[in-house]
Amino acid sequence: MNARQTRLNQMPEWTALGKHREQLGGTHLRELFAADPERGSRYTLQVGDLYLDHSKHLVTDETLALLRDLAAATGVAGLRDAMFRGEKINTTEDRAVLHTALRAPRDAVIEVDGENVVPAVHAVLDRMAAFSEKIRSGEWTGHTGRRIRNIVNIGIGGSDLGPAMAYEVLRSYTQRDLTFRFVSNVDGADLHEAVRDLDPAETLFIIASKTFTTIETITNATSARDWLLTNLRVGPDAVAKHFVALSTNAEKVSGFGIDTANMFEFWDWVGGRYSYDSAIGLSLMIAIGPDRFREMLDGFHLVDEHFRTAPAEANAPLLLGLLGVWYGAFFDAQSHAVLPYSHYLSKFTAYLQQLDMESNGKSVDRDGNPVDWQTGPVVWGTPGTNGQHAYYQLIHQGTKVIPADFIGFAKPVPSLLAGLVPQHDLLMANFFAQTQALAFGKTPEEVRAEGVAEELVAHKTFKGNHPTTTILAEELTPSVLGQLIALYEHKVFVQGAIWNIDSFDQWGVELGKVLAKKIEPVLTDGKGGEQLDSSTATLAGKYRTLRGR
């Protein structure tokens, strides 16, 4: 990668945006809508099944043009093309960034170090499909000959959040006679609660770890193996029928005692947080079946192609990325809310937290220089209607600028209660009402006209002017999930490209891991406490006392 010649905030395109922001001042969305009766239909994009409305953003045609100028000046398209070509754009780890190859069609050619990686991707997908069918049909049996009915995925971070999220999203597509659990936390309570009602003879553990060195996962996997062998009263040869591994590290997998014949491979050019459409998705594939899994991959690919080829004015990930840059830099927005109006998306925002915050939570640029502009926001949110009765107060009337994404669907997922009460229209009426209230608010005059006592007018006034994106699709299908995830992946990419940071490393998680290794013997044996700072040493002592040591 060539070092960028001019720092971001010294580029003329950046300065132009700053001036434009001053001119925009406190212009209200009410004014922008009044000035352009077509705004609500003009500021929209259709990408695959996703309809995006960005009309309720604090932008004009000029803002969008200036933002696109910034994207051009910062070389977003060039970096995008380098990513798709398999160049090593993750410079601090000297790796290609090719999650897009995981959903490329069979006949695509994508080379890393001169080798086409697509055949290997499809070979693993085919093996996953054959294995999934064996579990789904009951052909694969446990050590005692009983059919597998429980699947427990053990992994953390990218080896947990993706499959756990997607399993929830696509729950209505899952095979009902199988039980799925996802264990991540090194707190033994997580595994304990996951297995306490399971019969080990019918349980398959999927150990998901890119590196196969992650202490939480290896610890949980070891406990799971002990639980299985102890409860089945069998020897280690039972492991082969009850444990499979998803990893890039065959040596460590076989060191753990899992036959590499039961390992599903992926590669170092797949980042952990970009991996659930790789072998890491095995639990999901077992749950929804290979055909649905492939539909999901096609959804990813559709948005990959859109991102790669759509012109800047119609490029959805580019637009969403630019809007985030705009609010971070020129409105001092610190956070970004993702508010799905679908219960199935209950883990969606947690998934996006890793995708976005681990990718763009950086404070040095690609050349190691400190940045003096905002990088990735705090991403947060839960399903919308629940949030309305909890934290939406702060979004409506607090002092912070919180851009938000609202995600909703026209058709409900089939329900046992369908047709009894029109619940879905009520859900979606809330969805539309919230973005309307956030954008347009309620003026003091409107409040007074309702006869509200003067001393309460200020309290009942809604300033409005809170920016939102609305993403609407017909139905939450596997393909639509793939489309949504790819949309956010590429949005994060665009922002990292503009901010000139490496969105694909995660050095910030290392220090805590190293320190935990040093602290553990202090807690267990009381040794080495003198090397700790006085706060941590006192806390460790307090812990030991409470623990009765």
Ligand SMILES: O=P(O)(O)OC[C@H]1O[C@H](O)[C@H](O)[C@@H](O)[C@@H]1O
């Ligand atoms: O899949 P693994 O190698 O076990 O890694 C699991 C997770 O832990 C790491 O510490 C990283 O922060 C994550 O990016 C990764 O997804």
